[in-house]
Amino acid sequence: MTETTVETTTTDTAIDFLYLSEPDMVAAGVTDMAACVDTMEEMFALLGRGDYRMAGKNSDSHGSMISFPEEPEFPGMPRHTEDRRFMAMPAYLGGAFHSAGVKWYGSNIENKLSGLPRSIHLFVLNDVETGAPRAVMSANLLSAMRTGAIPGVGARLFAPEDSKVVGIVGPGVMARTALQSFVVARPGIELVKVKGRSERGLNIFREWMEREFPQIRVEFVDTNEAAVRDSDIVTYCTTSGGSPENYPVLKREWVKPGAYLAMPSSVSLDDDLISDDVRLVVDNLGLYEAWADEFPYPTYASIPIVGCFFTDRVHEGKLAEERIEDIGRILASGGTERDPDQIVIFSIGGMPVEDVAWATRVYERARTLGIGTSLNLWNTPVLA
Known part of the structure; x- marks a missing residue:
């Protein structure tokens, strides 16, 4: 009688990701301009070698934007005003970063009347192999610092x-x-x-x-x-x-x-x-x-x-x-x-590659310092 051996594979399907609020981002060094300038210089060298991807036909697009009409046809649709838009800015960056992510934000110049920033940014950092989220982070300071660097x-x-x-x-x-x-x-x-x-x-x-x-x-x-x-x-x-x-x-x-x-x-x-x-x-x-x-x-x-x-x-x-x-x-x-x-x-x-670069470095520092809140996406996906 011949025994049949059945190979089994055990995988951990649980996905946890790190949530970083604005105070968490500050504690993790998002406002460290000297480190940010160094990071942006490293990022540019990767761009010069072609080790990156962004959106669009040539993989170099700034992102994808939703804007609004001057006179909306439908009740409730926002009307166009200065800086009235929603935008997604995705990118992959190679080298030591080896990360993908997307900055998502809404913008309205009228926010200033209520004490809010013109644009409100959120960044999602993803694992390149699985696509799973590694971090969700407050991104107004992230965006401002990389822009200034x-x-x-x-x-x-x-x-x-x-x-x-x-x-x-x-x-x-x-x-x-x-x-x-x-x-x-x-x-x-x-x-x-x-x-x-x-x-x-x-x-x-x-x-x-x-x-x-x-x-x-x-x-x-x-x-x-x-x-x-x-x-x-x-x-x-x-x-x-x-x-x-x-x-x-x-x-x-x-x-x-x-x-x-x-x-x-x-x-x-x-x-x-x-x-x-x-x-x-x-x-x-x-x-x-x-x-x-x-x-x-x-x-x-x-x-x-x-x-x-x-x-x-x-x-x-x-x-x-x-x-x-x-x-x-x-x-x-x-x-x-x-x-x-x-x-x-x-x-x-x-460019969104700048956000990916600085987000990756801030995320790594947050992990090292134990900063942020771990959140669970699922233990086992319902639709796997």
Whole structure:
């Protein structure tokens, strides 16, 4: 009589994930700007080698957005207002991160009337092999810090090493986190010149500077020109919708030779600022190709990010495509020497791979420190 041996496989089907509230995120180091700048630099090198995926036909899309009509046809449907949208931003990032995730947020400018942020962000970090959630985390600080860290990566590569003066147009949250990263990259900064629109905003910025950087002098100025002139580092961090003719102005004649211009928002450049002696860098060429496909020319009217101004000029035959450099490819190739008198414009569009990178590092630290609340998805799935 022959015995039949039956092999059995035992698997653990239970899935637990970590919930991280905003206080948990702070405790896990989400506001550590120096570590965030290092993480973003590592992320860009992976992008330069191609070890990542985002959404869209070219795997480089910013994300998928729900917007609303000016005059809704159905009762209860939201009406379009400034920044009224829902958006999902998924990505995979390889290398030491080897993580996937998605940032999901709703946005409404009217939130400010009730004391809420304009956008409210949540991030889900997933296991790459199974797709199971590893963490669900509060993401407003995550998003703000990674956004601010990107200008600092550019400053490490392109800002004068002895930078002492920063010019800011638009002193909101984005400007504050960008300044944090500038100080990480160029700790010799002594003066910040600020052009704002409201006394309240300027007061908030002044109080923040007194807490965070009491060693740095702050000067409030009345014009964009005054903020830009004689500055080693310049950033425009405004919120501007509508036509590019209404974007805040930046002229070549104001810009100091060798200045680094970090642009995470809209700005109206004169043509002299895309002349052959100005270096034009973007955070990811594929991102702007995706935007040009999703929002056909003139893209800059729909997506107020300077790199879209560059691609519009390529479309018009006014700029050679090869003039636009990719920071990831620069880093992946080992960097490049900088002409000390060359102006550099760095366009910053924002990408979900940045969220994945910083979320992964914060999650790892939370696990190490025992921070957060473990939640159960299931022990055994009903529909397996």
